[in-house]
Amino acid sequence: MVFRRRKAPAPEPARPRTRTGHLAHAAFEALDRRLPLAEGGRSLLRKAFPDHWSFLLGELALYAFLVLVLTGTYLTLFFDPVTAQTVYHGRYTPLSGLPMSHAYAATLHLSFDVRGGLLLRQIHHWAALVFLAAIGVHLLRIFFTGAFRRPREVNWIIGVTLFLLALVEGFAGYSLPDDSLSGTGLRTANTIVMSVPLAGTYLSFFLWGGPFPGTDLVNRLYGLHILLVPGILLALITAHLILVVHLKHTQWSRPGTTNRNVVGRPMYPHFAAKSAGLFCMTAGVLTLLGALAQINPVWEYGPYRADQVATDAQPDWYVGFLEGALRLMPPWESDLWGHTVLWSVLVPAVILPGLLFLALYLWPFCEAWLTRDTQEHHLCDRPRNRPTRTGLGVAGLVCYAVLLAAGGNDVTAFGFRVSVNALTWFFRVALVVAPVLAFLLTKRLCLALQSEDRDALVAGEETGEVTQDVSGGLGEERRGLSAERRYRLLVRDVPEPLPPPADPARLARRQRVRLALSTWYHRDRIDLPATPEQRARIAERTAGPGHGPGHRGGDRT
Numbered sequence: 001m002v003f004r005r006r007k008a009p010a011p012e013p014a015r016p017r018t019r020t021g022h023l024a025h026a027a028f029e030a031l032d033r034r035l036p037l038a039e040g041g042r043s044l045l046r047k048a049f050p051d052h053w054s055f056l057l058g059e060l061a062l063y064a065f066l067v068l069v070l071t072g073t074y075l076t077l078f079f080d081p082v083t084a085q086t087v088y089h090g091r092y093t094p095l096s097g098l099p100m101s102h103a104y105a106a107t108l109h110l111s112f113d114v115r116g117g118l119l120l121r122q123i124h125h126w127a128a129l130v131f132l133a134a135i136g137v138h139l140l141r142i143f144f145t146g147a148f149r150r151p152r153e154v155n156w157i158i159g160v161t162l163f164l165l166a167l168v169e170g171f172a173g174y175s176l177p178d179d180s181l182s183g184t185g186l187r188t189a190n191t192i193v194m195s196v197p198l199a200g201t202y203l204s205f206f207l208w209g210g211p212f213p214g215t216d217l218v219n220r221l222y223g224l225h226i227l228l229v230p231g232i233l234l235a236l237i238t239a240h241l242i243l244v245v246h247l248k249h250t251q252w253s254r255p256g257t258t259n260r261n262v263v264g265r266p267m268y269p270h271f272a273a274k275s276a277g278l279f280c281m282t283a284g285v286l287t288l289l290g291a292l293a294q295i296n297p298v299w300e301y302g303p304y305r306a307d308q309v310a311t312d313a314q315p316d317w318y319v320g321f322l323e324g325a326l327r328l329m330p331p332w333e334s335d336l337w338g339h340t341v342l343w344s345v346l347v348p349a350v351i352l353p354g355l356l357f358l359a360l361y362l363w364p365f366c367e368a369w370l371t372r373d374t375q376e377h378h379l380c381d382r383p384r385n386r387p388t389r390t391g392l393g394v395a396g397l398v399c400y401a402v403l404l405a406a407g408g409n410d411v412t413a414f415g416f417r418v419s420v421n422a423l424t425w426f427f428r429v430a431l432v433v434a435p436v437l438a439f440l441l442t443k444r445l446c447l448a449l450q451s452e453d454r455d456a457l458v459a460g461e462e463t464g465e466v467t468q469d470v471s472g473g474l475g476e477e478r479r480g481l482s483a484e485r486r487y488r489l490l491v492r493d494v495p496e497p498l499p500p501p502a503d504p505a506r507l508a509r510r511q512r513v514r515l516a517l518s519t520w521y522h523r524d525r526i527d528l529p530a531t532p533e534q535r536a537r538i539a540e541r542t543a544g545p546g547h548g549p550g551h552r553g554g555d556r557t
Helices: 019-034 037-045 054-075 102-112 117-145 153-175 180-194 200-206 217-247 266-291 317-328 343-371 387-406 409-416 420-459 484-491 510-522 531-543
Strands: 085-087 099-101 334-336 339-341 463-468 474-479
Touching: 037 266, 054 117, 054 217, 054 334, 085 102, 099 102, 099 510, 099 531, 102 117, 117 153, 117 266, 117 317, 117 387, 153 180, 153 217, 153 317, 153 343, 180 200, 200 217, 217 317, 217 420, 266 339, 317 343, 317 420, 334 484, 343 510, 387 420
Parallel strands: none
Antiparallel strands: 085 099, 334 339, 463 474
8 A cells, every 4th residue: 555645735826816805805994993893793693693592582572673773753743742622534534633742643644644654553563562572571581590690781781771762662652643542541540649639639730730630631642652762772772782892691501511611602603593583573574564464453442532431441461461450459548737648549559559660670689689699690590499489579570460450350250141240359359369379389380390400310200111021010211411511510509508606695686587587498409419520510610700619609500
C-alpha cells in the first residue's frame, strides 16, 4: 500500500469588489467611526435566546402591541372625539335620523362607510384583548418560575406597570365610541370616582367637565388613549427590552446550564426567524378574528342615553373582576363628620385593586426578605419546588375567576333560572372558601409531585409495563432516568427557613414575625436523594455569579 500526501488546494483568488461594494463598505466604515454600530451589532446578533415556548409569551404581547399601533393609527384618521349632539344620516338605516354624539356617529361612519374600517376596528379590539392576556400570562410565568428575583426586580416592576397601563388604555379605548355599553361603563367609573372620600366630587367634576355625563371626558380619554398612555407604554417596553438584553434571560435547568452562564440559540438567524414567524402568525390570527369573529357591534347597542341602562351590560374580561367585586360587596356606608363614605364602592373598586397592585410591586422584595437572599438567580424554579408560592399564585387566580364569574351573575341567573340573590351569596361564600381550598390543594399537589420525583430518582421512571413472576406476583417495570431528566430534578435551589436564634425571647416583634413567615413559607418540601459529591456539584451549578458554592444556606438538592 502506497501513501501519498494530497496537495492542499490553492486558495481562491479574491473577488474584485465592485464600485457599489466599495461605496457601501466606505459608508459603513464612516458611519461606524461616528456611531459604534459594528461592535454593538455583532454583540446583539450573538446574544443567546432560550428556545423554550414559554419565553415567547412576552414576544406575543410585543407583537400584539405592534398590531395595535398600526391599526390604531389608521382608526385615528377617521374618529371624532366630540360628545356634542348631531343627527345620523349614514348607511346604517336602523339608526338613521336618530340624535347621537359625534363620537358615536364617527364610529358608525368608520364601521360602514370607510373601506376596511370595520375590519381594522375589530382587529384593533381583538389585539387589545390578546395584548392584555399575553402580558398577564407572561407575568404569571415569571411569578411561578421565580424570574422576578434579583437582579430582575426592576423588570418585574416595569412588567406590572405595563399591565396596569394596559388596563387603563383598554378602558379608555373601550369608552370612546359613546355607545350604550361604554356609557354604562363610564357611569360605573363615575360612581367609583365619586366614592373617593373628600376628593371624589371634585375629581368627578374635573374629569367629566361637570355633572355626569359631562362634556369633556371622551375628548380627554381620546388624548389619553392615542398619545399619553401609548407613549409611556412604548418607553417602558423599550426599557424592558434593554434590561432583558443587559441582564440576559433566565433558563430552565438542563445539562450545560448553570446559574452563571447563558445557553440558547443566537439571535441571528435562529431566534430572528422564529420571532418573525411568531409576528406573522400573530398578525394573521388577529386578522382572521377581525374578519370572522364579530366583537363590540356598537350599532346594536345604540347611542348612550343617561336615563337608559341595559341589564346585561358586561365589561371586557380584564376589568370584569371589578364588576364582580362591586356586585358581591354588601351595601355598606357610613356618615363620618358630615361626609358619606360608600364602602360598597370604595372597598371593591379602589382599595382592592390598590392592594392587589401593591402586593405585586412588593412581592420580589418580600420574598427576598423572608429568605435573606442576596445572590443572583438565572435558573428558573420548577413551580412544584416552591409549593407555597405556587399555592398563593393559584389562590389568586381562583379569586380572580370567582370575581369574574360574579360580574355576570344577572346573565347567569337568567340563563339558569335561579335567584340572583342566591347566586350572589354563593359567589360571596366561594370568594372566601375557594382560594383557601385552591391553596391547600395546590400545595399538596406540589409536594406529591416532589415525592414522585424522589421515587423516580430512587427506583427509576415507570414504563407502563407490568410483569408477573413465577409465583404469580405482579411487578412494575422501571427504567433509569436519562441524564437530562436527572439533571433537571437534582439541580434546584430550594432555600431553608431562617434558622431560629439561640435565645428566641430576646427577638424583637418584627424579627419574630419574619421568622414565623419564613418558616411557613419554606418548611414544606421533599428532600431528594443525592450523594455528598452530587450535592457539592449541584451547589457549584446553583451558585450565583460572584459567589462560591454554599454562599447562601439552603437545600440545593
